[in-house]
Amino acid sequence: MIEEALGQIPISLLASSLYATAAIGLTLNYLVLRYADFALGEYITVGCYVAALLTLNGLDPVTAMLASGLAGATLALLADELALKPLERRGATALQVFIATIGISLLIRYVLSIAADLEDLLFLSSGFRLVPILYIGNRPITNLHLLAVTVLVGSVAALTYMSLRTRLGKGMRAVASNRDLAISSGIPVWRIRRFTRLLVGAFAGLSGALWAYYTSINPESGWRLLLWVFASSIIGNFTSFPLTLLGGFVIGFSENFGMWAVSRTLAVPTAYKPLIPYLAIVAVLLYRYRMRFRGVGEG
Amino acid sequence: MIQEGGYVLASSFLFYLMIYTILALSTNIEYGYTGIPNLGKVLFYFVGGIVTAVIATRTYDAILGIEDPLSAVAAAKRVELAASEPGLAVGVFLVSLASGGLIAGLLGYLASYPALALRGSTLSIVLLIFGEAARVFVRTYEPLVGGVFGISGIANPFVFLRDPLAVSTAYLVTTALITVAVLVLVERLVNSPFGRVMKAVRDDELAAYALGKDAASVRGWVLFTGSALAGIAGSLYTFYSQAIFPDDFVPSLTFFVLTMVIVGGVANNIGVVVGALLMSLIERFSQASTLAFFGIHVPFDISYVRYAVTGALIVLFLLYRPRGLIEERPVKTPLYDVLAGRRKAQKVRIGG
Numbered sequence: 001m002i003e004e005a006l007g008q009i010p011i012s013l014l015a016s017s018l019y020a021t022a023a024i025g026l027t028l029n030y031l032v033l034r035y036a037d038f039a040l041g042e043y044i045t046v047g048c049y050v051a052a053l054l055t056l057n058g059l060d061p062v063t064a065m066l067a068s069g070l071a072g073a074t075l076a077l078l079a080d081e082l083a084l085k086p087l088e089r090r091g092a093t094a095l096q097v098f099i100a101t102i103g104i105s106l107l108i109r110y111v112l113s114i115a116a117d118l119e120d121l122l123f124l125s126s127g128f129r130l131v132p133i134l135y136i137g138n139r140p141i142t143n144l145h146l147l148a149v150t151v152l153v154g155s156v157a158a159l160t161y162m163s164l165r166t167r168l169g170k171g172m173r174a175v176a177s178n179r180d181l182a183i184s185s186g187i188p189v190w191r192i193r194r195f196t197r198l199l200v201g202a203f204a205g206l207s208g209a210l211w212a213y214y215t216s217i218n219p220e221s222g223w224r225l226l227l228w229v230f231a232s233s234i235i236g237n238f239t240s241f242p243l244t245l246l247g248g249f250v251i252g253f254s255e256n257f258g259m260w261a262v263s264r265t266l267a268v269p270t271a272y273k274p275l276i277p278y279l280a281i282v283a284v285l286l287y288r289y290r291m292r293f294r295g296v297g298e299g
Numbered sequence: 300m301i302q303e304g305g306y307v308l309a310s311s312f313l314f315y316l317m318i319y320t321i322l323a324l325s326t327n328i329e330y331g332y333t334g335i336p337n338l339g340k341v342l343f344y345f346v347g348g349i350v351t352a353v354i355a356t357r358t359y360d361a362i363l364g365i366e367d368p369l370s371a372v373a374a375a376k377r378v379e380l381a382a383s384e385p386g387l388a389v390g391v392f393l394v395s396l397a398s399g400g401l402i403a404g405l406l407g408y409l410a411s412y413p414a415l416a417l418r419g420s421t422l423s424i425v426l427l428i429f430g431e432a433a434r435v436f437v438r439t440y441e442p443l444v445g446g447v448f449g450i451s452g453i454a455n456p457f458v459f460l461r462d463p464l465a466v467s468t469a470y471l472v473t474t475a476l477i478t479v480a481v482l483v484l485v486e487r488l489v490n491s492p493f494g495r496v497m498k499a500v501r502d503d504e505l506a507a508y509a510l511g512k513d514a515a516s517v518r519g520w521v522l523f524t525g526s527a528l529a530g531i532a533g534s535l536y537t538f539y540s541q542a543i544f545p546d547d548f549v550p551s552l553t554f555f556v557l558t559m560v561i562v563g564g565v566a567n568n569i570g571v572v573v574g575a576l577l578m579s580l581i582e583r584f585s586q587a588s589t590l591a592f593f594g595i596h597v598p599f600d601i602s603y604v605r606y607a608v609t610g611a612l613i614v615l616f617l618l619y620r621p622r623g624l625i626e627e628r629p630v631k632t633p634l635y636d637v638l639a640g641r642r643k644a645q646k647v648r649i650g651g
Contacts (some may be wrong), residue, residue: 035420036420036421086618087617087618088553090618090621092617094420095336095420096617096621097421097560098336098420099557099617100614100618101334101611102557102610102613102615103611103612103613103614103617104614105610106551106606106607106609106613107607107610107611107614108610109606110604110607110610111607113600113603113605113607114401114600114603114604117598117599117600117603118599126573227427227428227431230424230428231428234421234424234425238421269439272439274431274432274435275432275439278431278432281428285425
C-alpha cells in the first residue's frame with residue numbers, strides 16, 4: 001500500500017514539471033502580451049516531434065531537447081510576427097486575437113498532421129532510454145524524472161534571474177504592469193514582445209521534448225496536454241507565477257496520485273483519470289468565486 | 300431499401316446545413332451580439348443529444364420491458380414499436396426536443412455563473428474544458444448512453460411511414476421548419492430592446508452598467524438561449540442519426556461552427572447562414588467519400604485539410620475582413636429610421 005502510494009510520486013512529479021514548465025510560458029504570454037495563446041499546444045507538439053526524430057537519429061537527448069526548445073521558440077515568434085502582431089496593429093480586440101490563436105492552432109496542427117501522415121509518422125516513439133536511478137516505493141525515479149525537474153527548475157531560475165537582473169527582463173515586467181507607461185518611458189516594447197515570444201515557445205518546446213521522451217506521440221499530443229497547461233494557468237489566474245507553478249503540481253498530482261487514491265479507496269475505474277483534474281479546476285474556481293463574492297460584500 | 304445515391308447525398312447535406320445553421324445562429328447571439336466566446340458550444344449540443352437518447356431509449360425500454368438496452372435486438376425492438384405506434388413516436392420526439400433544449404439551456408445559465416468571476420478567454424477555456432470533461436465522463440460511464448460505443452435504436456419520429464424515402468423527407472421538412480422558426484426568432488430577439496442591451500454589453504459593459512443594465516444577468520439569459528438552441532440541434536441530430544456516439548462531440552466542432560460566424564458575418568444572421576452554407580460545402584468536399592465520387596484520391600487523411608482550412612480562414616478573415624462577408628447592420632429602431640430619413644419624426648408627448 002505504502003509502496004504503491006510512493007510509486008505514484010515519480011510519474012506525478014514528471015507530469016507536474018511538464019505542465020508547470022509550459023504553463024509558466026502561458027502565464028508569461030498573458031502578462032506581457034495580454035492574450036492567452038491557444039497555439040501553445042502546437043509549439044509543444046513540434047517540440048515533441050523534433051526531440052523524437054533527433055533522438056531516433058542518434059542525437060543525445062539533452063541536445064535534442066534544446067533543439068526542441070529552439071523549434072518551439074521559432075514557431076511562437078513566427079505566429080506572433082506573421083499573424084497576431086499585425087492583428088493587434090489593425091486594432092483587433094483582445095477577444096479577436098484570442099480567436100486568431102485558435103485559428104493558428106488548427107492550421108499548425110493539421111498541416112503537421114498532413115505532413116506526418118505523408119511521412120508515416122502519425123505515431124512515433126523517441127529514442128530516449130530510461131535508466132532507473134533510485135527506487136521510491138514500487139516505481140523507479142529515472143533519468144527522465146531528473147531531467148524534467150531540472151528543466152522546470154532551470155526555466156524558473158532563468159526567468160527569475162532575467163526579470164530581476166537583466167534589462168530585457170525588467171522591461172518585460174514593466175510592459176506587464178503598465179504597457180502605456182512602458183512605451184512612454186522609452187522601453188522597446190516590440191523587442192520585448194519578440195523576446196517574450198521566444199521564451200514562451202522555448203518553454204513549450206522543452207516540455208514537448210519531455211513528453212516525447214515519456215510516451216509515444218502523435219500530432220494531437222500537444223493539444224491533449226494544452227488543456228492541462230491551461231488548467232494550471234487558470235489556477236494561477238493567468239497573473240501569478242507561484243500559483244501557476246502550484247497549479248501545475250495540483251493538476252499533475254491530482255491526475256496521477258489522486259486517481260490512484262480514489263481508485264484504491266472508492267474502487268473508481270481508472271478510465272475516469274482525466275476527470276480528476278477537472279474536479280480540481282472546478283474546486284479552485286468555486287473557491288475563488290466565493291472569495292470574490294465575500295470581497296464584494298465586505299467592500 | 301435501395302435509395303438513390305444522389306438523394307442520400309443531397310438530403311444529408313441539407314440536414315447538416317440546417318443543424319450547422321442552428322448552431323451557428325446560437326453562437327452568433329453569444330459571440331456576435333453579446334461578445335461571449337462560448338468555446339463549450341459542443342457541450343450543450345451534446346447535452347441535447349444525451350437527453351434525447353436517454354428519454355427515447357428509456358421510454359421504449361420501459362414499455363417493452365427490455366433488460367439489456369445496448370443490444371442490437373433491443374434497438375430493433377424499439378424501432379419496431381415506434382413504427383407501430385406513431386403517436387408515441389411523435390410524442391417522444393416532441394418531449395425529447397423540449398427537454399433537450401430546456402436542460403441544455405439551464406446548463407448554459409449555470410455556465411454563466413463562472414462568467415461572473417471569469418472574463419473573455421478564461422471563461423471560454425473553462426467552458427471548453429467542461430465540454431471535454433462531459434465527453435470523457437459519458438464515454439466512460441456506460442449505464443448512461445452506452446459509453447464509447449454509444450447507443451443505437453433511437454427511433455426516428457416518422458419511422459411509421461415505413462418507406463425510408465418518406466421517413467427521411469418528412470424528417471428533413473420538420474427540421475427545415477424548426478430551422479426557419481429559429482432564424483425568425485433569433486432575428487426578432489436581436490432586434491428587440493433586449494437585443495440592443497446585448498450589443499451594449501458587448502460594446503461597453505461599463506456604460507451598460509451605468510445605464511442600469513445588469514451585464515451578468517444579460518450574459519445568463521444569452522447563454523440560456525444560445526445553449527437551448529444548441530440543445531435542440533443536438534436533439535434533432537440524435538433523431539437523425541438514430542444513435543449517439545460521445546466521440547462525435549469533440550471541440551473541433553465548436554471551432555468549425557465559430558468559423559461560420561466569423562466568415563459569414565459577426566452579428567448578422569443572414570451572413571451566418573451564408574457562412575454555414577460555405578463551411579458545409581468545405582466539409583463535403585473534404586470528405587473521402589465525396590472525393591471518391593468525383594474520382595479523386597489523396598495519399599493522406601483528407602479531413603485534416605478541412606481543419607487546416609478552417610484555421611486559415613479564421614486567421615485570414617480576422618486579419619483582412621474582421622466583420623465577415625456580410626457586415627453587421629445598425630439596429631432597427633424608429634429613431635434610426637428617422638435619422639436615416641426613412642420615416643418622418645412624430646411628435647411625442649412626454650409625461651402625459
